[in-house]
Amino acid sequence: MSDGQAFFPQARFGQTLRRDHWWVQPLLTFLGLSAFIVYSTARAVHGKHFLVAGDDAQFLLSPFFSPLLFAHAPHNVHAWLGEFPGWMPQWVSPAFLILWAPAGFRFTCYYYRGAYYKAFWADPINCAVGEPRSSYLGEHSLPLIFQNIHRYFFYVAALFIGLLAHDAYLACWRTQGGVEHFGMSVGTLVLAINCLLLGGYTFGCHSARHLVGGGMDELSQAPGRHGCYNCVSSLNSRHMVWAWCSLFWVGFTDLYVWMCASGVWKDIRLF
Numbered sequence: 001m002s003d004g005q006a007f008f009p010q011a012r013f014g015q016t017l018r019r020d021h022w023w024v025q026p027l028l029t030f031l032g033l034s035a036f037i038v039y040s041t042a043r044a045v046h047g048k049h050f051l052v053a054g055d056d057a058q059f060l061l062s063p064f065f066s067p068l069l070f071a072h073a074p075h076n077v078h079a080w081l082g083e084f085p086g087w088m089p090q091w092v093s094p095a096f097l098i099l100w101a102p103a104g105f106r107f108t109c110y111y112y113r114g115a116y117y118k119a120f121w122a123d124p125i126n127c128a129v130g131e132p133r134s135s136y137l138g139e140h141s142l143p144l145i146f147q148n149i150h151r152y153f154f155y156v157a158a159l160f161i162g163l164l165a166h167d168a169y170l171a172c173w174r175t176q177g178g179v180e181h182f183g184m185s186v187g188t189l190v191l192a193i194n195c196l197l198l199g200g201y202t203f204g205c206h207s208a209r210h211l212v213g214g215g216m217d218e219l220s221q222a223p224g225r226h227g228c229y230n231c232v233s234s235l236n237s238r239h240m241v242w243a244w245c246s247l248f249w250v251g252f253t254d255l256y257v258w259m260c261a262s263g264v265w266k267d268i269r270l271f
Helices: 024-046 100-107 110-121 145-171 186-202 206-213 222-235 238-262
Strands: 173-176 179-180
Touching: 024 110, 024 186, 024 238, 100 145, 100 238, 145 186, 145 206, 186 238, 206 222, 222 238
Parallel strands: none
Antiparallel strands: 173 179
16 A cells, blocks of 8 residues: 655756746846945945035045944044054054944844845745755754854844944034034935944834734733834734845945945935
8 A cells, every 4th residue: 555655856956937038137136236245345345435525515424334433544533433443454444443334234133034045046946946956954053053143143133223324423513614514415314324224124023013012922912022022023924025025225325325435426406
């Protein structure tokens, strides 16, 4: 008698019965993430034109370099710790000191893991499509076990939102004749929108939901936490949208500051 077990041969890589354009999503994800990785890495290595400051100009700092811990002259006067130490190699830019934090948060993000597992590792490349390997690698061994530290990166990312909000506040002021004047420019709005989008992405994280709603059997018994949980859940329902919009805008914000700092664009003053 048959034991009721059936044998299904391993499908070849890319083999599928699907008739839709299943390859479009992983391809677009691959191209989008690859473009951002190349651009952000090139900007970190470039390490110049990341700050607009001076007389009669709004203070604009690229999010790729914020917080500005160390900087070479003349921007060292705006750095928290001043000039780079003498032992630091000249090729090290301020971005190298801080980009690990937002990059680590995105790399371990639950949404991005599902996205780039398909696009880069083909694990799987899409639902019901043959994989290039016969076993599931999982996240219980190196290197994927590091994905489990996402909850800790959340606290670091939340701190960065506060720092970026402070940068947006500084962008509301300009120095004229040694006196600070309140005002706004297009750059001010660019930095403010960047903070808003990154905040929506960060505080819509699954780790944030667990932080505000975990540890209670009846969340409704704590109205304050229940309200926070509903707010985070509302952001989380559009986590993919927040993720991609914030990724695009943080790159555009750096580009905007770069172009203004190098004199290619003029930061138009609104009032």
